[in-house]
Amino acid sequence: MPISYNSFCDDFYVDMYINTRFDLPSDRDILLAFFERIKKQFPMMTTLGRDGIEFSLEQDPGSGQNRWASVDIDRLGAGCVNPETFQQAFELPKFVIDLIPYMLGVRSLDIESLDLTFGMDFDYAGNHNEIIAEALFGGSAFSKVFDVSGPGPLNLSPSVILALDDDCSTRARLSVEARTEETEIRTGKFDADKPISLYLTIRQYPQRGQDFEMASVFNRLCGLAVDFMDEKVVPNIIMPLTSAIAHRR
Helix, strand or coil: CECCHHHHCCEEEEEEEEEECCCCCCCHHHHHHHHHHHHHHCCCEEEEEEECCEEEEEECHHHCCCEEEEECCCEEEEEEECCCEHHHHHHHHHHHHHHHHHHCCCCHHHEEEEEEEEEEEECCCCCHHHHHHHHHHCCCHHHHHHCCCCCCCCCCCCEEEEECCCCCCEEEEEEEECCCCHHHHHHCCCCCCCCEEEEEEEEECCCCCCCCCHHHHHHHHHHHHHHHHHHHHHHHHHHHHHHHHHHHC
């Protein structure tokens, strides 16, 4: 099924992170075997990197659809940039979930939480705070606060965390991040390379008395994320935001 979100933004990405209670293996041979198994399944992933204690395997970013996987001290992740279909977006995370019990020793008891994030970047060479205020706060009580003699908000990055079930073990975090700096507002010269970003993260914590089945949890979060995007985020957040950007260009 094609992903429609790509048409609203300049970059769309899907990230999955598993946060663990115990430290993950850092042994050279274990990590190399893990990344080599991923490379065998996804031959375009050929760039092995290290940033401090984090190790990663990535696809060539120049391909425009970069896949990546990483192992940190107590977190591992996988994702895809600009996937064309949901199958493509979720393929690598699902593969990693299947590998880690056997290759990295991650078990149900070890899981702190599992996160699935949908991210969007919107290019705009102007004041991000103005766009966010216009698109998301116009006509609200906050709009009265912004009505001042100066340039208005210096940092406007709204976020909210919602509980999606009675025991609060499933949560959604929605945030819109402005990257305009104070010096840009004072000078009127804005960096065109810094986008406005939107993040929707669905997080699942372990539920009391239940095993944390990573594969089934991930599948459930995928459905929740798509439904939340389609029903709430696209019509109420993304469309007003893209409309405001279009009117300023």
